Amino acid sequence: MMTTGTHRRLSITLLAVAVLAAAVTSPAMAGEIVLAWAASSDEVTVGYDVEVLDPFDQVLDVIDAGAATSVTVRDLVDDTRYRFRIRPYDATGRRAREASRPIETFPAPRIDALDGAPAPGATAVATLRGANFDPEARVVSRRSAVRVVDAVVENTGLARVTLTWDGTGASPSPADLTVVNPVRKAEPYFRAHPEVLDVDGSGTIDEDDLRQVRAAFGAGRGEPQYEARLDVNGDGVIGGEDVAPIRAWLGLTRIGEDATRRLLEGVDRF
Ligand SMILES: [Ca+2]
Ligand SMILES: [Ca+2]
Secondary structure, eight states: OOSSSSSOOOOOOOOEEEOOOOOOTTTTTTTTEEEEEEOOOSSSEEEEEEEEETTTTTTEEEEETTTTTTTEEEEEEEOOOOOEEEEEEETTTBOOOOOOOOEEEOOOOEEEEEESOOOTEEEEEEEEEOOOOOTEEEEESSOOOOEEEEEEEETTTTEEEEEEEOSSSOOOGGGGEEEEOOOOOHHHHHHHHHGGOOOTTBBBBBHHHHHHHHTTTTTTTTTTOOTTTTTTTTBBBHHHHHHHHHHHTOBBBSHOOOHHHHHHTSSSSS
C-alpha cells in the first residue's frame, strides 16, 4: 500500500544494482548499457531516478525511469566508462536521501571481427577487434566446438585470444564468442548470455558447473579459491547468486543455438 501526504521519510532498501550488457548489439549501433535494480521494499517509493555521475559522483544528468526497475541507456560513446546510481522518489516527487552504490562500466562489449581463427583440430592465437573491452574482461565461447584457452585484452578494441576448434560446424566467427566485462550482472544478462553459466566451457550447463561453483563457495576476489569464471554474476564473491542462475538453466546444451530459441519462446525465466 502506498501512503501519501505523510511525514514519513523515504526509507530505501535498494538491493544490488546490476549493469547488464545489451542482449543484442550490431556494429552499426551506438553503445548501450542496460541497468536493472531490485524494487525498493518501502511503501512510499513510486519511481526511480537514474543519476549519471562524473568520476567524483557529481550528477551530470538524471533519467527518470518511472516505476520501471530497469532502463536501457542508449547512444553512449564507445570505450568510455559510465557511472550511475539509482535514487527512489515518492508520490510528492521527493527524492530519497539514500541512493544505491554507484556502478561503473563501459557500454556493452562488441566484437566486430575475428582474425586468425584456428584450422580444424588446431589451436591458434586469434585477434578480436571490437569496442568496450575492459582490461579485466574475459572471453567465453558460445559453442562447445570452440574453446577459449586464454585471452589477453590489449586495449578496449583489441584482444588476443588463444582458441581451439575441434573442426565440427562452421569456422569460428565473432558470433561464437562473448566478451564479459567485470561488472555485476542479473537475470536479463543471463538470458542473453547463458554461456557465462557454463563455467567449465563444456558447452552444457550441468552439474559439473554447479559442483565447481560450490567447491569455491564463499571465496572473494583476491582469495586463492576465487576465479572470475565461477563468479558468474560478477559481484566479487562466489555464492548463492552464482548458483541460482546455473540451477535455473541446468540442462541447456548447444548454448549459442538454443539460447535464442528459448529467449523467443519466453521460457526458463526466473
Ligand atoms: Ca559446463
Ligand atoms: Ca558472485
